[in-house]
Amino acid sequence: MLQRIVKPLMLAALLLLSQLTYATEGMWLPQLLSGLNEKEMKGMGMKISASDIYNINKGSLKDAIVSFGGFCTAEVISSQGLILTNHHCGYESIQKHSSLQNNFLQNGFWAKTAAEELRNPGLFVTFIVRIDDVTQAALQDVKPGMNERERQSAIDKRLHEIRQNARKESWQETMVKPFYEGNQYFLFVTETFSDVRLVGAPPSSIGKFGSDTDNWVWPRHTGDFSMFRIYAGKDGRPAPYSQDNVPLSPKYFLPVSLKGVKPNDFTMVLGFPGRTTEYLPSEAVKLTVDALDPAKVGMRDAALEVIDGYMRKDEQIKIQYAAKYASTANAWKKWKGEMLGVKQTRGIGKKEQYEANYRELLNTSPELKVKYSGVLDSLNEMYRRIRPYAQARDYYSELVRNVELFTAGDRLISFLGNVRDKGEGQYETLRQQFLESMQPFYKNYNAQVDHDVSVKLLEIYAKGVPKQYAGAEYAQICAENNNESRMLADKIYGLSALTSLEKLKAFVQQPYNAVVAQMWKDPGTRLIMAMRKGFVDNVSKPVNDLQSSINSLQRTYMQAQMDVMAGKKRFYPDANSTLRVTYGKADGYSPRDAIHYDFYTYLDGVMEKYVPGDYEFDVPAKLIELYKNKDYGRYGVNGKMPVCFIASNHTTGGNSGSPALDANGHLIGLNFDRTWEGTMSDINYDPSICRNIMVDIRYVLFIVDKYAGCTRLIDEMKLVK
Template sequence: MLRIAKSLMVALFLLLQINAFATEGMWLPQLLGRLNEKEMKGMGMKISASDIYNVNKGSLKDAIVSFGGFCTGEIISSQGLLLTNHHCGYDAIQKHSSIDNNYLANGFWAMNREQELPNAGLTATFIVRIEDVTKAALVGVTKNMTEKERMAIINKNLDALKPTVKKEAYQDILVKPMFEANQYFLFVTETYKDVRLVGAPPSSIGKFGSDTDNWVWPRHTGDFSLFRVYAGKDGKPAAYSKDNVPLVPKHFLPISVDGIEKNDFTMVFGFPGRTQEYLPSEAVKLVVNGQDPARVNMRDAALKIIDGFMRKDEKIKIQYAAKYASTANGWKKWIGEMQGVERTKGIDRKIAYEANYNNLLNKDAALKAQYAGVLDTLNALYVNVAPYANAREYYMELTRNVETFSVADKLVGFLSEVQQKGADSYDPQRKAFLDKMKPLYQNINAKVDQDVATALLDLYFQNVHSRYIGGEGYQIWMETNKDGRTTANKMYASSALVSYEQLEKFVSQPYNDLVTAIYKDPITRFYIALRNGFVENVNKPYEEIQAPLVKLQREYMQVQMDVLKDRRFYPDANSTLRITYGKVDGYEPRDAVHYDIATTLEGVMEKYKPGDYEFDVPEKLRELYKTKDYGRYGVNGKLPVCFIASNHTTGGNSGSPALDAYGNLIGLNFDRTWEGTMSDINYDASICRNIMVDIRYVLFVIDKFAGAKHLVDEMKLVNPKKGAKVKPATVQQKRA
């Protein structure tokens, strides 16, 4: 009976594999010709792998940028015009906003180059080329080395390699490990540091549906913003200057206004942040049964408090807008991740995968002798690390969401640096510390933070056992009757950290006096006690388990590739350039429910709630809807808004271009469906869908709503479905 059950499990795994690998994967673009081109063309792609990635001529990769290091953007004109998500540009838009000049609420459109707004620190990074440097990186590395010894050798090898790499003086080198550091790839990059805000719709379009609709389909959000990349007069990267000129790119994306249909081939090109697709079953259990619930529990409490204040006070709404959005994004994603793994029986799939893996491993005597027990030991380590990992999540969420604890952490770090560099460095480092704190306090309200601290302290001490908190931290908790409200009232009544002015006065003391004072201040005293307990009782044992766990995870990755020879492996996402492909398709999230592929402006109006911060609709958009004034962007009296496809995406893919079979821009990736957010650890083609703004809605908002047709005139609009094959546009083609 046991043997029959095991056989059925393996058969189930193989069936799931057939379904899953049709569109799963975040592929390195330089390897498409060898690994993916045939399949992509079989699914409908009309261009070649060399049109996507090429170092000898302009290709699609030359239009894709890492936007600020946290999102993706794409160049859509010969004058450096850059398209990304509204939520990717949100911080820049917020920094330019005030109560009197609220670009978040009202939108912003530069009607000429002089009106475009600079953004200090914002960058756009292009990939020049990618090289496999595994052989050079692993010279001298042996299996019996410790992780520390292994990394020392690899770092030495890479340090010797980098000076030999051919590049321009203004270009940079980045080396990234792949497949759990079994392979290494080198990226030559080019970073532009003058990126200016060009246009953004009001949040009632760019953030329509806000947190209620986040991660949800059907979606009706015009999540886009426009920037422009500037270069020095020589066309090379340069710091901001009024004399800089718009970048002339090697490549920019033509825009198809033909729209999408079910089963159309699609690609998403960008910089996905982080996935963990090759975790063993116990690791997935840890995520969805331990870490995710901890994160959700803490953020749920914080968000309810912040939301209550934001709804009553416009100033607080502006202060906390970006912070709330970022916090809510993860909170809702983790809820969907837990539900998605359960819905698709993700843990059962992992167990079936492992049964198949063990079956094949045991048939290969040489591999069995080398790797027997790796998976079992790895799973056991994840069981052992679970209590520390869960306590760690509670601590991280506490110190992340209570702003004064974050300030305390930075204050302790500043004093530690002074201790290392000597007391003579105190004055200049104090000035640097205060310079960093001043803008931070502009987005902190002490009353909001006090209420957040009240709720999260209660949750922290309820859910984390005292042995993980430590004696001193627990003693302070007992001093305040083990009550969050009492503790917070005491801390915020007399702490120097509740405002910038008090902090400035606090750190004006002589160095030795300040070192003594931080142990008397109620917030820093409590934070230091909690941090010390965390370091000793949680992080230290957690890190001790991490070293053997990382080594076994790497070995498990390698043996999977050795044993499962018929499977194509792609490296986990790590913020490097990747391409993923699929098809426009709906899905069935649960019994008797089917979701179609696209939404229209009718859906926006159905959700419209006058005055509501999530579902209000601008008067002009309502008027355009009433008159059906959609211009060339409407279809049969309707205006497309969003669509979905089966592209495998994650965080960092925000702002990535959605491309058609010819490499034309058809949409802008900005989200995933809630049921499919578990794709970071458990991709399932049946329900994993990415959500995109239809490019026709983007053009409509720019042209008809904002009256910024001069921006549309910069772009190259094409109709590939109505004509012959269209190749991706180069600057030379545009000029011709």
């Protein structure tokens, strides 16, 4: 009897110790900090209160944080609506304003006066006004035994009522988001401003220093920032662009600290993280790192090798493929880091140990055992069953993404499907729209590069995807070409209408019915349709069916964990692009044996990496001069210029541009990346190697002030020491 009592108590103690060890993990909802996190945050050094972070009755930190364009985060840093975000977040806006005469990407841009600030049609920022728990109302009509479709339909009806009846001002908007796998729902009242103007950006040689080579890597030396301003109507409310609009007077803006950080200083990041899946069972993590990541990495390894070879030999191809190469390499590098990080931290083993602890605790509660018995085992079994289908799905997705001719074919099929749905009478109009949309695609397309990519990827696809998933028509086409990817590619790229815009135009100039008939004769479109049919029939449908069961079980398992671990573990909801708070400490890390990284980098490191004329590591002459003269103004420290630092804040995509704050809630840096070994934090956060990378705010101020001479922006800010 004593043993039965002692074992659960020991287990509870171990879980509590684990919780304390992993204290920096979590993406927390700001309105719940007072009950869940405030005590711990103050124990780690925070000097403000939870009400200073989230408050609906007075200005608080949440009133200085905005969703930037729906894909990044930005923060208000002056009483005149000046906002700070990453250079890579503002990159598209900067690019649109650039020309050969005024290349702002290459030379940077600084508005010397308000009149020079540039409008950006389509760009917007969104503030969070209030967050309300609406779980009870959202789930009111959910009944036991409902299937997923019935359940979601019942919820959607209630969500519509919740949004319609929400208390808000006429210019405000609402959205409701699910949390904890749909076990809870929160209403967000928001304000969106669409007049957002470009104020300043450093040249890419600063804002994108290190480019692809340094991406996901520490040590980092990138001044990844840009500045915009929010404009409002004269009444201070959101308004479309007008010359009569005025800079926004915000409810709150962030003071900017010149103090910097020391080892183990408390740090906090607020922002809009995009997507995490922290509560997956062990079989799901195995699926990701043992099957899905290797499949995607293998495909991109081959594609990148081919593209890189051509880019090194041909300047025109280098220009055409630079952005595509960077985009392809970004996720490729992240997935490689994810696999490495899970392996190094024994992430799967820890998941399995957690599940063993969960089962032991579950068995101590007869009531919970009846309610949740078998849920975890069933969920793990479903992930084992979906594995071959999910891997085939990812092989197919990577093939269509990385072989551009297949991408073009997919777009052609979608265009013809649109004509079918809207009627042949719309063919001419839709054809013109389709061809216009394909012009930028072919501008940066090289058929020879794509041919060689297809040879490699078709070979990998044939080896990686079992015949029963690829489909009979695809197998027939392969057999006609002796199952040789090069022979198949030679035929496609020699005869298909998809290899150039001119050929595609001629192809679709035919009547609609003729084009549809020709689709099965053109070797490119024939292969694409065959592969697409095989994918839909043999992969997509089974995946969707299995995924529906997984979603239901995952929701139940999420609730089971919260019930079984109640009082022993705190649960934060997975990221879903809503406002979150994460906190940690400034600290280095040791990714491998005999290697330790410090937590700070300096301008000295920029000069050590400097390669004159290199597109990744060139350095502007003005910055070299400032460095040689040690002309750092009030921003340097002991004759050195801080550039970047790392801490154990739990971040992900969407946190780009998030403010890094100190114990007083003052701005000390700008989040822009994670360390390579810690990219697995989306599924397996581990404080030993998971670090977020930030630009030191003093480097931002130094570039604005000493490099660009745009002191009017410095004068707007509230600088504190």
